Amino acid sequence: MADERADAYIREHEQLASRRGVWENHWREVAERVRPNANYFQRRDRPGGDKRQEKVFDATAPLALPKFAAAVISMSFPANQRYQRLAATDPALEKDDSVRKYLDAFTDLLFRVRYSPTANFQSQSGEVVLDVGAFGTGVLFIDDVYGIGIRYKSFPLSECWIAEDAHGRVDTLYRKFKYTPHQAATMFGGLSKLPERIRTAYEKDPHNQQFEFLHAVKPNLNPNPKRKDWQGMAFSSCYIAYEDRHFISESGFREFPFAVPRYETNPREAYGRSPAMNVLPAIKMLNEQKKTVLRAGQRVVSPPIMLTDDGSLQAFNVRPDALNYGYVDSNGRALAVPLQSNGRVDIGLDMMNAEREAINDAFFVTLFRILVEEPQITATEAMLRAQEKGQLLAPTMGRIQTELLGPTTQREIDILVQSGTAERVLGPMPPALMEAGGEIKIDYQSPLNLAQRAGAGMGIMNTMQAIAPLAQIDPRVMTVFDPIEMARELAQINGMPEKCIRSDEQVAAIDEQQAKASQAQQLLAAAPVVASTVKDLSQAQAMAGAAPNQEAPAVIPQGG
Numbered sequence: 001m002a003d004e005r006a007d008a009y010i011r012e013h014e015q016l017a018s019r020r021g022v023w024e025n026h027w028r029e030v031a032e033r034v035r036p037n038a039n040y041f042q043r044r045d046r047p048g049g050d051k052r053q054e055k056v057f058d059a060t061a062p063l064a065l066p067k068f069a070a071a072v073i074s075m076s077f078p079a080n081q082r083y084q085r086l087a088a089t090d091p092a093l094e095k096d097d098s099v100r101k102y103l104d105a106f107t108d109l110l111f112r113v114r115y116s117p118t119a120n121f122q123s124q125s126g127e128v129v130l131d132v133g134a135f136g137t138g139v140l141f142i143d144d145v146y147g148i149g150i151r152y153k154s155f156p157l158s159e160c161w162i163a164e165d166a167h168g169r170v171d172t173l174y175r176k177f178k179y180t181p182h183q184a185a186t187m188f189g190g191l192s193k194l195p196e197r198i199r200t201a202y203e204k205d206p207h208n209q210q211f212e213f214l215h216a217v218k219p220n221l222n223p224n225p226k227r228k229d230w231q232g233m234a235f236s237s238c239y240i241a242y243e244d245r246h247f248i249s250e251s252g253f254r255e256f257p258f259a260v261p262r263y264e265t266n267p268r269e270a271y272g273r274s275p276a277m278n279v280l281p282a283i284k285m286l287n288e289q290k291k292t293v294l295r296a297g298q299r300v301v302s303p304p305i306m307l308t309d310d311g312s313l314q315a316f317n318v319r320p321d322a323l324n325y326g327y328v329d330s331n332g333r334a335l336a337v338p339l340q341s342n343g344r345v346d347i348g349l350d351m352m353n354a355e356r357e358a359i360n361d362a363f364f365v366t367l368f369r370i371l372v373e374e375p376q377i378t379a380t381e382a383m384l385r386a387q388e389k390g391q392l393l394a395p396t397m398g399r400i401q402t403e404l405l406g407p408t409t410q411r412e413i414d415i416l417v418q419s420g421t422a423e424r425v426l427g428p429m430p431p432a433l434m435e436a437g438g439e440i441k442i443d444y445q446s447p448l449n450l451a452q453r454a455g456a457g458m459g460i461m462n463t464m465q466a467i468a469p470l471a472q473i474d475p476r477v478m479t480v481f482d483p484i485e486m487a488r489e490l491a492q493i494n495g496m497p498e499k500c501i502r503s504d505e506q507v508a509a510i511d512e513q514q515a516k517a518s519q520a521q522q523l524l525a526a527a528p529v530v531a532s533t534v535k536d537l538s539q540a541q542a543m544a545g546a547a548p549n550q551e552a553p554a555v556i557p558q559g560g
Helices: 004-018 021-033 060-076 097-114 121-135 181-187 196-204 280-301 345-362 367-373 379-418 421-426 431-435 447-452 454-473 475-480 483-493 504-546
Strands: 084-088 139-145 149-155 160-164 170-179 211-219 235-241 246-253 305-307 336-338 440-444
Touching: 004 160, 004 170, 004 211, 004 235, 004 246, 021 121, 021 280, 060 121, 060 280, 060 345, 060 367, 060 379, 060 447, 084 097, 097 149, 097 379, 097 421, 097 431, 121 139, 121 149, 121 379, 139 379, 149 379, 170 181, 181 196, 181 211, 196 211, 280 345, 379 421, 379 440, 379 447, 454 475, 454 483
Parallel strands: none
Antiparallel strands: 084 440, 139 149, 160 170, 170 211, 211 235, 235 246, 305 336
């Protein structure tokens, strides 16, 4: 029997699906030429292992896509470094040693959870970035699995529908997917929650037939603050057996459990547009040019043969050293000649290279060749190029970084705090941070952010080079600058790990030790002089005591 609540959710999903029909046609064209293995748009049922490269004649775009993903990951969230940290929103709390140490430890906990063997973040986030490069929108689900912890799952865009709130943030997601009866029973906690039709199919064959399900997550517009269950949470969640209109389960989330990064969005569009979509005409043209050049090359290498019209000539034997009789007249003139079309294959190759450059530019492939192609550059030139790269990448990669890592971090913090893991591992929150309501922010320290700060490093280096002649004239010029702070700034700009930089307290302790050592050295250096002086005084006193008629020393009276 159909459930009215299930019908309401299904109607809303159908409305979202009907509004993105044009998008799906666009995505299908991109998938056919750029990411064929993810081509499920407008064709949901495809046999596993089928060939999907029918429309790919030139491999430039399919090869550029993984390079784009590698560039985004290496610049925004590389796995080999700590690319973000938690910080207090109040600048005064940033100077509190207990708050700073607590948030640093919390950051370490986030990275341990995110890159744990069971989390699967690295592979799934890579899939999301590939979808962003191809289709402009990716979907990452941050799940809390009982007994395992936080796990990450990339959902294909072909089975997800989204909607934004008034501020342009994705806050609604519908996912329509297929499960076998066995998968559904393990997912939803047994057969009892499934409709009768699926239970019957399970008894016949639990692994063959597939059934459609709908997962809907959207804002809970009427949360009950007195309830501690899903009715008091910010987002509602439910699973529905689609064809049976059967309501399976209902729950909720305190934070939106999906991170939906987008490459760029146009006004009034919820889905993003990708670099592949921006250069789709060039990709299509390159494929057509490749077919044309292939045909022209075949005509040049193996040209058509022109024959006389008497029909007396037999087929050629094209094997090496073969003998073909009857193809030369008595005067030695050939009766069969190859057709010389005078086609310029080289011009076709030049035209193809121009389109390849445009495609590689869209995927940032040419941008990342700079340092590789010219490795013999100075440190100043490298810093300047890093600054330029950061400025070029900031508008697009900064958005991917914010829409992917920001929601992911918020969801991770919520899970760790609500499960008690944070307090169990880190201890209680510092009182100062608790009084501030626990408000924190995310500071990104990825290579992209460091590249954006390369301008400050260039300013330091250029300033020191400019004042070097002045310092030779008047050494007092150097008193204007603080070399310790300059060294710290350059270390942060170049991405030096924090553990390699001494804290202010450690530097002060070293200064104190050096001062004591210097003082001790001065005392040791002065010891011979003092000893010689004492010896001279003792000798003088001895000689004075031996002299006759010596006056007694004066004594200052003590009191009246």
